[in-house]
Amino acid sequence: MTSSLPPNSFKVALRDGREQIGLWASISDPSVGEMLAGCGFDWLMLDTEHSTIGPAEVVTYLRAVATSPVAAVVRPPWNDAVAIKKLLDAGAQTLLVPFVQSADEARAAVAAVTYPPKGIRGVAGVTRATRYGTVEGYAARASEEICLLVQVETRAALEQLDDIAAVDGVDGVFFGPADLAASFGYPGQPNHPEVQAAILDGIRRVTAKGVPAGLLSLDQPFLHEAKKAGALFIAVDVDAALLRRAAVSRRAEWE
Incomplete structure (x- = not known):
């Protein structure tokens, strides 16, 4: 019995130039992911860099959101071939690789998600990604999705x-305001005008080359500016931040 290679709707949407509105996820509970997956977002970004989430939790999360029409994006903890390999074998099809500093580091990320002879991804036949060995020709076709x-x-x-x-092999460039702010000398100030101006300029430069640009921010007016600048995949909030704001707001109603 054979299975089809699962299609990557997020990759298709970026290729077609369709705006994708997403939500950042750092709470590993799969029930939270399952609930958020039904809230109408185009994509959810599961963060394993700034959380305690590991590969086992990623698998559970991917299963939880798979029943909803939402694309799952996973951020590995680093631009590390071993960490990336585990996430790919777990079934992640879209990865957001952090802290890419140069073209060489971008090429290293491409190699990590690509099987030999073009890349260095290790080959394992019976994984969740291959639907446990039932996707015919997976190794030859995996890069398509x-x-x-x-x-x-x-x-x-x-x-x-x-x-x-x-x-x-780079399908999109994502701008991280928090770390950019620190790099610019404004730690903890992702909304600093100099940082935001640099991001908007970066979005325009990337978009002009035909490469999709994305970002995360809690500053909604700035996100609209980024959209006007050409940002295509936009994360508009963070699950933990949403939960805290709602809780604080409800408590304030009873002061």
């Missing part, structure tokens, strides 16, 4: 932005 996003989050990376965006 893998979407690689690279995260630019320092001043040095912005200086190399054109070269990073030009790397074959």
Whole structure:
């Protein structure tokens, strides 16, 4: 019995130039993911860099959201081939690789998501990604449905932005305001005007090259500016932040 290679709706949407509105997820409870998956977002980004989430929790989360028409994006903890390999074998098809500083580092990320001879991804036949060995020709076709996003989050990376965006195999460039703010000398100030201006400029530069651009921010007016600048995949909030704001607001109603 054979299975089909699961299609990557997020990759298709970016290729077609369709705006994708997403939500950042850092709460590992699969029930939370399952609930959020039904809230109408185009994509959910599961963060294993700034959370305690590991590969086992990623599998559970992917299963929880699979019943809803939402794309699952996973951020590995680092641009590390071993960490990336585990997430791919777990069934993640879209990865957001953090802290990509140069074209060489972007090429390393591409190699990590690509099987030999073009890349270095290790080959395992019976994994969740292969539907336990039932996807015929998986190793030869996996790249068709893998979407690689690279995260630019320092001043040095912005200086190399054109070269990073030009790397074959990079499907999108994501801008991280928090780390960019720290790199610019404004730690804890992702909404600083200089940081936001640099991000908007970066979005325009990437978009002009035909590469989709994305970002996360809790500053809704800035997100609308980013959209006007050409941002295509936009994370508009964080699950934990949403929960806390709602809880604080409800408590304040009873003061």
